[in-house]
Amino acid sequence: xxxxxxxxRRDLRRHDNAGLAAALQSGLPVLPLFIxxxxxxxxxxxxxxxxxxxxxxxxxxxxRETAAAGGTFLAYYGRPAEVFAQLLAQLDxxxxxxxxxxxxxxxxxxxxxxxxxxxxxxxxHALKDQVIFAKTEVLTKSGTAHRAFGPYRDAWxxxxxxxxxxxxxxxxxxxxxxxxxxxxxxxxxxxAQMGFKRCEQYVPASExxxxxxxxxxxxxxxxxxxAVDSSTRRSVHLRFGxxxxxxxxxxxxxxxxxxxxxxxxxxYFMMLFWRYPQLPEESFEPRLRGVAFRNDETEFRxxxxxxxxxxxxxxxxxxxxxxxxxxxxxxxxxASFLVKHLLIDWRWGERYFAERLLxxxxxxxxxxxxxxxxxxxxxxPWFRVFSPDSQLKQFDPTGEYxxxxxxxLGTAAYPPPMVEHKFARERALAAFKAAYHALPA
Ligand SMILES: Cc1cc2nc3c(=O)[nH]c(=O)nc-3n(C[C@H](O)[C@H](O)[C@H](O)COP(=O)(O)OP(=O)(O)OC[C@H]3O[C@@H](n4cnc5c(N)ncnc54)[C@H](O)[C@@H]3O)c2cc1C
Numbered sequence: 001x002x003x004x005x006x007x008x009r010r011d012l013r014r015h016d017n018a019g020l021a022a023a024l025q026s027g028l029p030v031l032p033l034f035i036x037x038x039x040x041x042x043x044x045x046x047x048x049x050x051x052x053x054x055x056x057x058x059x060x061x062x063x064r065e066t067a068a069a070g071g072t073f074l075a076y077y078g079r080p081a082e083v084f085a086q087l088l089a090q091l092d093x094x095x096x097x098x099x100x101x102x103x104x105x106x107x108x109x110x111x112x113x114x115x116x117x118x119x120x121x122x123x124x125h126a127l128k129d130q131v132i133f134a135k136t137e138v139l140t141k142s143g144t145a146h147r148a149f150g151p152y153r154d155a156w157x158x159x160x161x162x163x164x165x166x167x168x169x170x171x172x173x174x175x176x177x178x179x180x181x182x183x184x185x186x187x188x189x190x191x192a193q194m195g196f197k198r199c200e201q202y203v204p205a206s207e208x209x210x211x212x213x214x215x216x217x218x219x220x221x222x223x224x225x226x227a228v229d230s231s232t233r234r235s236v237h238l239r240f241g242x243x244x245x246x247x248x249x250x251x252x253x254x255x256x257x258x259x260x261x262x263x264x265x266x267x268y269f270m271m272l273f274w275r276y277p278q279l280p281e282e283s284f285e286p287r288l289r290g291v292a293f294r295n296d297e298t299e300f301r302x303x304x305x306x307x308x309x310x311x312x313x314x315x316x317x318x319x320x321x322x323x324x325x326x327x328x329x330x331x332x333x334x335a336s337f338l339v340k341h342l343l344i345d346w347r348w349g350e351r352y353f354a355e356r357l358l359x360x361x362x363x364x365x366x367x368x369x370x371x372x373x374x375x376x377x378x379x380x381p382w383f384r385v386f387s388p389d390s391q392l393k394q395f396d397p398t399g400e401y402x403x404x405x406x407x408x409l410g411t412a413a414y415p416p417p418m419v420e421h422k423f424a425r426e427r428a429l430a431a432f433k434a435a436y437h438a439l440p441a
Contacts, residue, residue: 002028003092003093003182004023004028004030004094004095006024006032006098008032009034009098009241010099011130012034012058012240012241013241013244014062014065015170015171016246016247017241019098020170025178026095028180029178029179030071031072031074031091031182032062032074033073033074034062034073034074035076036076036194037080039080039109041077046195046196047196047197050201050203052191052194053191053198053201054236056191058242059073059075060188069174069179071179072180072185074087074182074185075188075189076186076189077193077194081112081113085116093120095122095123095124095125096124096125097125099126100126100127102131102134102270103273107274107277131270132160132164132165132249132267133159133267145271145276149268149378152264152268153261157264165250167246201358203358206234207243208248214232214255224312224329224330224401225395226400234248238266248263266364269368273363273366283370283375283376284370287437288374288382288432288435288436290435290439291432291435292343293431294342300342303349304321304352305321306318306405308415309414309416310392311388311409312333312388312389312391312396312401314405315401315406317334320356320357321356324357325357325358329391330401331353331368333388335353335372335373336372336386340385340386341385341388343427346369346370346373350369353365374432383433385429
């Protein structure tokens with residue numbers, strides 16, 4: 001009997017899922033599928049990776065939900081094109097549904113699978129799900145990508161209609177006869193079979209954040225010392241799609257425009273990435289591709305380990321290393337310090353964040369690193385150099401945050417600043433200025 005496959009990737013949920021709803025409405029029995037992609041997993045540090053443990057838990061949860069609804073959930077460990085070649089040979093697949101993924105590697109992966117399907121006469125449908133507006137949906141009047149965020153946000157808001165935030169009925173349709181069964185389906189891979197061990201890192205639940213938090217978000221989001229969450233802490237769930245961005249957008253739209261604006265940044269970076277897939281490799285502004293970074297490896301290790309002698313930077317890096325999370329304000333301070341104070345290539349910092357952040361997202365990470373570095377994304381000025389001490393006074397005035405992560409602060413065990421702020425600022429400005437003026441505009 002012909003079936004449809006629904007391929008989960010960054011959308012590990014049953015509810016409000018555009019591609020899953022389309023599959024369940026196709027009239028074909030649907031077999032949901034997840035592939036532990038060896039092209040990605042082979043780059044993760046074995047045996048512990050909190051993100052893989054999180055994904056595995058979600059996939060197993062989806063498999064239980066599918067079984068309870070009378071269907072079969074498939075999970076494989078391998079290269080997607082090879083897994084699909086095998087599946088198309090074993091099953092009578094009439095269509096494959098999935099949700100769009102805008103990262104360069106993902107785009108190439110999907111093209112390969114779409115071509116394979118096409119060659120076998122199988123329809124391949126990719127739907128927009130993880131953003132509200134994708135690709136070329138919000139452009140300038142002359143049809144180019146917005147270089148500044150403000151005009152992009154205004155155009156985004158002007159284009160928004162109620163239907164853009166309306167949930168898809170995937171959870172309602174997730175039952176017989178819309179689900180398929182395959183009694184001979186192979187066993188789903190365990191973490192151990194993939195060479196990993198369980199990693200117990202705390203990740204907040206995927207529900208919508210409390211109304212009170214969202215209402216006060218604009219006043220709390222930059223306060224590092226708060227004992228309670230100052231921002232939504234939903235980035236991991238948006239990254240893996242355990243929370244639908246439409247749900248959070250709707251809540252933000254009703255309760256807090258500042259939160260809505262932050263979520264629009266997410267759409268913005270994903271759009272930029274789709275348009276400029278070379279962004280992870282090079283600075284957006286050609287005149288800043290030649291900055292003479294110092295790239296001192298010992299200084300880089302001090303930064304990674306939180307031993308710079310600047311409490312705000314060190315507290316942030318210790319929090320990141322211990323928890324896999326870092327508040328936005330601390331991300332900005334740490335990134336700026338690495339690029340400007342130490343004159344280390346933003347790509348080194350981007351890679352380190354990629355290893356550590358539970359919410360790591362290529363588009364958001366690279367976009368934000370280039371924004372902080374001032375290398376041309378969002379037209380942020382390259383000559384802005386944050387002072388770590390002024391930032392500390394502003395965002396952690398009582399010192400609560402730095403004391404939480406630096407128990408040795410105030411003792412002889414805490415190191416002196418590794419570089420003097422004024423000297424570092426002038427050195428950075430000279431390096432950026434030299435590169436900027438070396439090429440014509
Ligand atoms: C150098 C640097 C690297 C970053 N790397 C990542 C990353 O890899 N993954 C990631 O999800 N975010 C990244 N961010 C953006 C931001 O710091 C995190 O999204 C945020 O701190 C997550 O906490 P939250 O969920 O409480 O966010 P909230 O402040 O509650 O915001 C809600 C959601 O809006 C989105 N958002 C918020 N701020 C931004 C932003 N500046 N750019 C784009 N989207 C945003 C996120 O999806 C976030 O979960 C980075 C920021 C910087 C400065």
